[in-house]
Amino acid sequence: MKNEIKKWLKKRYDRLYEKFGENEFDFEKAKEVLIEDDKKSALAVLSELKKINLLEVKMDKKDSRKKIYKLKPVENEKVAISEELGREDLENLLKKAADLIRTRVDYKFILVLLFLKRISDKWQKEYDDEYKKAIKDGFSEENAREEAKNEAYHDFILPEEYLGTKMNLWETIREDVNQLPEKLTDVMKKIGDLNPAVKDLVAETSFISFANSRENSELLRQLIELFSIYNLSNVSSDILGDAYEFIIQNFAPTKAKEGEVYTPREVINLMVRILKPEEREEIYDPAMGSGGMLIVSYKYMEEKYKDDKRRLSTVTFYGEEASAPTLALAQMNMYIHGISQAQAKLMLGDTLLYPKFKDNNGKTKKFDVVIANPPWNQDGYGEDVLKKGDNWEERFAYGLVPNQSADWAWVQHMFASAKDKNGRVAVILDSGALFRGGKEQNIRKQFIENDFIEAIILLPEKLFYNTQAPGIIMVLRKNKEEKRKGKILIINASEEKSKHDKVRKLNMLKDENIKKIVEVYDNFSNKKGLSRVVPIEEIAKNDYSLNVTLYVTKEEEEEKIDTKKEWEEYKELGKKELEIVKKIEGFEKEIV
Numbered sequence: 001m002k003n004e005i006k007k008w009l010k011k012r013y014d015r016l017y018e019k020f021g022e023n024e025f026d027f028e029k030a031k032e033v034l035i036e037d038d039k040k041s042a043l044a045v046l047s048e049l050k051k052i053n054l055l056e057v058k059m060d061k062k063d064s065r066k067k068i069y070k071l072k073p074v075e076n077e078k079v080a081i082s083e084e085l086g087r088e089d090l091e092n093l094l095k096k097a098a099d100l101i102r103t104r105v106d107y108k109f110i111l112v113l114l115f116l117k118r119i120s121d122k123w124q125k126e127y128d129d130e131y132k133k134a135i136k137d138g139f140s141e142e143n144a145r146e147e148a149k150n151e152a153y154h155d156f157i158l159p160e161e162y163l164g165t166k167m168n169l170w171e172t173i174r175e176d177v178n179q180l181p182e183k184l185t186d187v188m189k190k191i192g193d194l195n196p197a198v199k200d201l202v203a204e205t206s207f208i209s210f211a212n213s214r215e216n217s218e219l220l221r222q223l224i225e226l227f228s229i230y231n232l233s234n235v236s237s238d239i240l241g242d243a244y245e246f247i248i249q250n251f252a253p254t255k256a257k258e259g260e261v262y263t264p265r266e267v268i269n270l271m272v273r274i275l276k277p278e279e280r281e282e283i284y285d286p287a288m289g290s291g292g293m294l295i296v297s298y299k300y301m302e303e304k305y306k307d308d309k310r311r312l313s314t315v316t317f318y319g320e321e322a323s324a325p326t327l328a329l330a331q332m333n334m335y336i337h338g339i340s341q342a343q344a345k346l347m348l349g350d351t352l353l354y355p356k357f358k359d360n361n362g363k364t365k366k367f368d369v370v371i372a373n374p375p376w377n378q379d380g381y382g383e384d385v386l387k388k389g390d391n392w393e394e395r396f397a398y399g400l401v402p403n404q405s406a407d408w409a410w411v412q413h414m415f416a417s418a419k420d421k422n423g424r425v426a427v428i429l430d431s432g433a434l435f436r437g438g439k440e441q442n443i444r445k446q447f448i449e450n451d452f453i454e455a456i457i458l459l460p461e462k463l464f465y466n467t468q469a470p471g472i473i474m475v476l477r478k479n480k481e482e483k484r485k486g487k488i489l490i491i492n493a494s495e496e497k498s499k500h501d502k503v504r505k506l507n508m509l510k511d512e513n514i515k516k517i518v519e520v521y522d523n524f525s526n527k528k529g530l531s532r533v534v535p536i537e538e539i540a541k542n543d544y545s546l547n548v549t550l551y552v553t554k555e556e557e558e559e560k561i562d563t564k565k566e567w568e569e570y571k572e573l574g575k576k577e578l579e580i581v582k583k584i585e586g587f588e589k590e591i592v
Helices: 007-020 027-033 039-051 087-101 110-136 139-146 169-174 176-195 196-203 216-229 237-256 265-275 292-304 309-314 324-336 405-418 436-450 511-523 536-543 563-591
Strands: 004-005 055-059 065-071 079-082 282-285 316-321 344-349 368-373 424-429 453-458 474-477 487-492 531-535
Touching: 004 007, 007 027, 027 065, 039 055, 039 169, 039 292, 055 196, 055 453, 087 110, 087 237, 110 139, 110 176, 110 216, 110 237, 110 324, 169 176, 169 216, 176 216, 196 324, 237 292, 237 324, 237 487, 265 292, 265 368, 265 424, 265 474, 265 487, 265 511, 282 292, 292 309, 292 316, 292 324, 292 368, 316 324, 324 344, 368 405, 405 424, 405 436, 405 511, 436 536, 453 511, 487 511, 487 536, 531 536
Parallel strands: 004 079, 282 316, 282 368, 316 344, 368 424, 453 487
Antiparallel strands: 055 065, 424 474, 453 474, 487 531
């Protein structure tokens, strides 16, 4: 079997071979040729070449601390050129990018550069493919070039003045190092003008503000050169999407301190596996963030329909987000994961006041699946404020919430947004929403009495980056199965956790934890110490409190007692006690 040399590595091999041929060279000379790589990257290049038998290494006779290298010709070795860029390669690149910026600039610029490099490389590949087809079909070279630029062949329209002779926008930007901030800002604006679906993304990206010092200008140059290592046109959406998520997760602990919320992907995975979205369904997240809920839903169905991808194309994703920069992240996230602009309908706005998705009659649009992690205990949405919003009477039919917590406003909006026949909802909330009194208790009472709540899941503590509180998942259905009516499944999953594999102070859900919880939910079953099916009448007797520990407590391990061993130890203690008594009696006689 042949070894494989990846395209990025072949590019560097060719540069070294052009300079040295089969002559010997040392690391410093190699580094001069590999000018775009830092020391660590240059060492990695040489190491990779050695692994696939294209580089001989020996010790320098003059200096035993140094090594001498010699290239082998590709044609003499069994080496194939790999077109595919691996997950590890891309993650290593992004790790270097993260190390470069640290906390000096916003990490979102890394994601913007990843997005820009992807659309540039992919546009060029689409152009090259269509140009070859046009020539084959008898077009003249000039007409073939014009045909290959046709919008029908491309995901994005790119400004023609930035395509250059190579038909690669990225390379054109890269040509003039001194103008990088201005060029990047200008090209992003023009992409927004040409592609309205990503206009919000562009509006939130200014590389001029990024490069506000000499140090940051140099940092930007280094990032551009780093991203130039790879061609991203052939990278699978799975690998690219995972790399995107890697960066968001990598910076999540830092951004949590600034108020950004990152929902752990395993928690979303649990929610999606409970809701089980299907083909031809519409999935909605009213508090979308960077799009994690929708992405995980997409990946769930991608696996489910892997043998017939056409079924996946029948699903539509809807999202609303109040922060323009965060909406921009979501737009990039969708594209990077291979979700088309036609499939992902993302809007900017304040969901609780002015929801963007409505039906033809101006009423709240209804979806098959509604899923979200809205801000916990969000203040500022009291009665006076909510009454100014669109369709407030329809959406908040069971009561208005106190000014200090909008939890049950979110629950009501999501429930109102679910279809009557098969609509299902999963929402993450602060556990206080289960038992607080006043207006919230009144709304909760109506949801319980109307049999809207199907399940409550208490999560483990320390799952989230921005709080140590455990949080809960509330599952609602518009139309419960007969056997589930009049009951609520209470799951105490507080002990279903493992230590986080990257963040020391956090816990995480592993697949076995998720599988256990989903199995209990699917079976709607009682499991000692984990779950209990509770009649609504019992909950009513508890003043409509859904506090999980009222119904399911952790199963205490019974202490196993070895009676024979305990008896022997008791007898031994008795002997010692008798000996002590006799000694004391002896002392007493001596004293007397």
